[in-house]
Amino acid sequence: MAVTVTKECVGCGSCEPVCPFGAIEIKDDQAIITEACTQCGACIDTCPVGAIQREIEAKQVSMDKTEYKDVWVYIETSAGKPRNVGLELLGEGRKLADAMGQNLAGVLIGNNIAELAKEVFAAGADKVYLVEAPELAHYSTDGYTATFTELINSYKPSVILLGATNDGRDLGPRIACRVGTGLTADCTGLGIDAATGLVAWTRPAFGGNIMATILCPEHRPQMGTVRPSVFKRPVPDYASSGEIIRAANTVKVQDIRTKLVEVIKVCTASCNLEEAEIIVSGGRGLCKPENFALVEELATVLGGAVGASRAAVDAGWKPVLHQVGQTGKTVGPKIYFACGISGAIQHMAGMSSSDIIIAINKDPDAPIFNMADYGIVGDITEVLPILTEEFRKIKA
Numbered sequence: 001m002a003v004t005v006t007k008e009c010v011g012c013g014s015c016e017p018v019c020p021f022g023a024i025e026i027k028d029d030q031a032i033i034t035e036a037c038t039q040c041g042a043c044i045d046t047c048p049v050g051a052i053q054r055e056i057e058a059k060q061v062s063m064d065k066t067e068y069k070d071v072w073v074y075i076e077t078s079a080g081k082p083r084n085v086g087l088e089l090l091g092e093g094r095k096l097a098d099a100m101g102q103n104l105a106g107v108l109i110g111n112n113i114a115e116l117a118k119e120v121f122a123a124g125a126d127k128v129y130l131v132e133a134p135e136l137a138h139y140s141t142d143g144y145t146a147t148f149t150e151l152i153n154s155y156k157p158s159v160i161l162l163g164a165t166n167d168g169r170d171l172g173p174r175i176a177c178r179v180g181t182g183l184t185a186d187c188t189g190l191g192i193d194a195a196t197g198l199v200a201w202t203r204p205a206f207g208g209n210i211m212a213t214i215l216c217p218e219h220r221p222q223m224g225t226v227r228p229s230v231f232k233r234p235v236p237d238y239a240s241s242g243e244i245i246r247a248a249n250t251v252k253v254q255d256i257r258t259k260l261v262e263v264i265k266v267c268t269a270s271c272n273l274e275e276a277e278i279i280v281s282g283g284r285g286l287c288k289p290e291n292f293a294l295v296e297e298l299a300t301v302l303g304g305a306v307g308a309s310r311a312a313v314d315a316g317w318k319p320v321l322h323q324v325g326q327t328g329k330t331v332g333p334k335i336y337f338a339c340g341i342s343g344a345i346q347h348m349a350g351m352s353s354s355d356i357i358i359a360i361n362k363d364p365d366a367p368i369f370n371m372a373d374y375g376i377v378g379d380i381t382e383v384l385p386i387l388t389e390e391f392r393k394i395k396a
């Protein structure tokens with residue numbers, strides 16, 4: 001797309017102050033669009049003689065959509081195991097595949113990972129596409145993008161789901177761009193649009209004030225990233241099996257522009273929130289950073305991870321890696337402790353799918369109690385040490 005000025009321009013200057021990027025100059029009674037233009041289009045309607053226009057590039061070569069079949073889920077791995085998000089998406093992928101009358105496949109890329117196919121079949125997949133090579137032992141943008149793109153071009157899936165993790169957010173848009181399709185990022189809901197039979201990708205928009213549902217009618221595959229822990233992992237059925245399709249690796253070391261020098265773990269078990277079964281989270285009600293030690297102690301005794309509200313993160317009490325909520329992580333543990341957290345809608349957006357919510361707050365009217373399964377009204381500095389001590393006795 002490009003914004004241009006036609007010869008009808010009379011140089012009146014009406015458009016100049018409207019451009020938010022200062023990209024219009026008037027010279028010799030003529031408006032000139034400079035390189036600062038972002039093609040936002042804000043100026044187009046301001047021209048009284050209709051002299052500003054946006055040229056739309058010719059549509060992509062039309063594709064035969066009937067060639068595209070099956071729902072694929074990218075199975076991200078970590079330390080030789082599939083990450084939960086891939087298994088969660090297989091559960092949702094199964095529903096989409098059944099509704100569309102198509103197969104469900106998991107995509108495994110790595111080295112010496114064929115064993116993981118069992119987990120993928122147990123979570124409901126009919127097929128596994130497997131690419132193994134030493135060059136693919138660790139995630140790399142270049143290596144995985146090329147491999148996944150090659151798979152799509154060869155096997156033509158209809159739908160691709162990826163986790164909205166660091167790797168999934170890196171990989172998804174790159175693949176989409178290479179194969180000429182769109183991608184809905186950070187989805188929190190999936191379904192089938194009744195009118196069109198297309199996948200309906202739902203995600204928060206405008207700061208979470210509305211939920212937008214997005215369709216991809218013109219291009220294939222239909223692609224999206226989905227936040228971890230939004231969906232429950234299906235109960236594994238290890239009696240299930242399926243077809244493994246091995247694809248040859250075409251990536252060479254010299255194709256990968258980055259080199260893994262060292263893995264430095266900044267995230268220990270305490271901030272692995274997406275995989276945690278128990279999370280103890282602290283908020284502004286802890287009153288001072290030192291009191292986070294009470295939250296951490298309970299988490300340690302229970303073998304859980306430590307979460308934080310945005311207020312606690314903004315106060316510098318915990319790094320953002322621990323933030324739960326709309327602009328933090330979405331979690332779905334078996335037990336979620338909310339300690340000194342009021343229960344703002346943006347926090348609840350990230351933890352409402354927890355199986356059991358236990359809230360501790362000194363205000364009996366705090367909104368968190370409306371969502372909690374168990375509530376303790378009391379001062380956090382008094383309640384937490386008692387709980388920690390009691391759990392310690394049970395664990396001993």
Ligand code: FAD
Pocket residue numbers: 207282283284285286287308309310311312323324325326327328329339340341342343344345346347350360361362363366378379380381
């Ligand atoms: P508060 O709301 O201040 O609540 C503190 C609670 O502690 C109160 O209920 C109080 O009664 C209780 N308390 C005080 N002292 C004690 C005590 N001694 N013992 C026991 N209880 C006590 N927030 C998030 O958490 N995650 C997000 O991802 C997020 N994203 C956001 C995105 C946007 C666009 C916006 C606008 C906001 C977002 N927020 C997010 C902020 C959110 O609106 C709230 O401001 C925040 O969650 C409040 O954090 P809190 O519950 O710790 O603090």
Ligand code: SF4
Pocket residue numbers: 003018019020021022023024033036037038039040041042043044
């Ligand atoms: Fe400025 Fe937007 Fe017009 Fe470009 S399209 S000149 S950025 S107002």
